[in-house]
Amino acid sequence: MSGSRLPGFYKLSVAERRALVAERSGVDPKVLASALDSGGIDCATADKLVENVLGTYALPFGVALNVQVNGKDRLVPMVVEEPSVIAAASNAARMVRNAGGFTAEMTEALMISQIELRGLADVELALRLLTNETEHLLTVARGAVPNLVERGGGPRSIELRPLVNGRIVVHVLVDCRDAMGANLVNSIAEAVGPVAAGITGAELGLRILSNLSDRRAVQVSCRVHPEDLVLSRPKAPLGGDSAPPSVPTGVLTGDAIADGIVAASEFAEADPYRAATHNKGIMNGIDAVVIATGNDFRAVEAGAHAFAALSGRYRPLSVWRRDGEALVGELTLPLALGIVGGTLRVHPTARLALSLVRVESADDLALIAASVGLASNLAALRALATEGIQRGHMSLHARSVAVAAGAQGAEVEIVAGRLSEDGSITLEAARRALSAMRGS
Numbered sequence: 001m002s003g004s005r006l007p008g009f010y011k012l013s014v015a016e017r018r019a020l021v022a023e024r025s026g027v028d029p030k031v032l033a034s035a036l037d038s039g040g041i042d043c044a045t046a047d048k049l050v051e052n053v054l055g056t057y058a059l060p061f062g063v064a065l066n067v068q069v070n071g072k073d074r075l076v077p078m079v080v081e082e083p084s085v086i087a088a089a090s091n092a093a094r095m096v097r098n099a100g101g102f103t104a105e106m107t108e109a110l111m112i113s114q115i116e117l118r119g120l121a122d123v124e125l126a127l128r129l130l131t132n133e134t135e136h137l138l139t140v141a142r143g144a145v146p147n148l149v150e151r152g153g154g155p156r157s158i159e160l161r162p163l164v165n166g167r168i169v170v171h172v173l174v175d176c177r178d179a180m181g182a183n184l185v186n187s188i189a190e191a192v193g194p195v196a197a198g199i200t201g202a203e204l205g206l207r208i209l210s211n212l213s214d215r216r217a218v219q220v221s222c223r224v225h226p227e228d229l230v231l232s233r234p235k236a237p238l239g240g241d242s243a244p245p246s247v248p249t250g251v252l253t254g255d256a257i258a259d260g261i262v263a264a265s266e267f268a269e270a271d272p273y274r275a276a277t278h279n280k281g282i283m284n285g286i287d288a289v290v291i292a293t294g295n296d297f298r299a300v301e302a303g304a305h306a307f308a309a310l311s312g313r314y315r316p317l318s319v320w321r322r323d324g325e326a327l328v329g330e331l332t333l334p335l336a337l338g339i340v341g342g343t344l345r346v347h348p349t350a351r352l353a354l355s356l357v358r359v360e361s362a363d364d365l366a367l368i369a370a371s372v373g374l375a376s377n378l379a380a381l382r383a384l385a386t387e388g389i390q391r392g393h394m395s396l397h398a399r400s401v402a403v404a405a406g407a408q409g410a411e412v413e414i415v416a417g418r419l420s421e422d423g424s425i426t427l428e429a430a431r432r433a434l435s436a437m438r439g440s
Helices: 014-025 029-037 043-049 085-097 123-132 134-144 146-150 182-200 226-230 254-270 272-292 297-308 348-357 362-385 390-404 411-422 427-438
Strands: 061-069 072-079 103-106 110-118 154-162 168-175 203-210 217-224 318-323 326-334
Touching (some): 014 072, 061 348, 072 348, 110 182, 123 154, 226 254, 226 326, 254 272, 254 362, 272 348, 297 326
Antiparallel strands (some): 318 326
């Protein structure tokens, strides 16, 4: 890839953007156009994926620019309906890029297969019996996923946790390689469960993966030069827990904005109500990448928020501090993604997304998605530390209202601009502005 810096990208037509992205990513332009024009799947394919199908539902597919993770440039595919997420992430990634880009690593890459054992009269005895049979349990677990073992993955270890009311939960830690691994992990749970129950004389309970995949966690960090926080950028559509890159910062200095971001981080650390919205801003970026690449965003959300509350109190997933003059952000969360199997087998747009971002492994994809999440978080906090969120939201709302009133092409920006200037962002006002502009 020749780079993810594409100044003026938003000014190009859709066809021009496609051509440029195809050139930068090495994807065949015809393949790109075919996958994106079709929305990914037709009704007949959808009918084989889920139940009671009536049709398909399309969402915008875009790319985040300027993203550099561990020294490599990435064009990052994002699927999202909220008109702020992609531009905000791209703008924040540019700021981070100026200070060296994102640094990311997987702490481990293991999924958790859970087996619940109930009705134990002597929990301590059961724990000893299971400990003595660890190798046997692992052998049974490996036998349940021979193909995964052949690929170098498979069960790695057993962990035991006593619970209340005569319960034990057995965790089988599994390396799923480039798969998200839900089916693999569930197969292991189904195989090991009866054996574990037989060893202990327990009643066999639930057997399923855990979406709190804290043994498959990502750590991302970045630095930002304060002066980059005050640079204005061309106007582009934005929203969410974020704001337009062009939000004026008035007389605020870069240091003042950086200190405001730190204060906002500390607010989230002190208050779970703020932490929830802080984390939503992170997931704006992560979910969009997860959806684009055919992964399970509901599993990712469940794991992220469970991880945020793991201490017994809901906390922010990211923290921002000053390190000398620089602003430093750090994000840690579980992120179990796959680049094989599942939706990817049947969804051409998901496969296209992986081709665009050019990932080499599931871990690689997780590092990129988490980096985009931290970028989204930075964009949100920068907005809050300057003029707040609402200015950007109302500007975006004006564009949506203009479209609903019937504005097309260049008319959308003109009508939206008039609505914002008048301060009356209603459908009726948009219709009047459109009628006046058209002279009718």
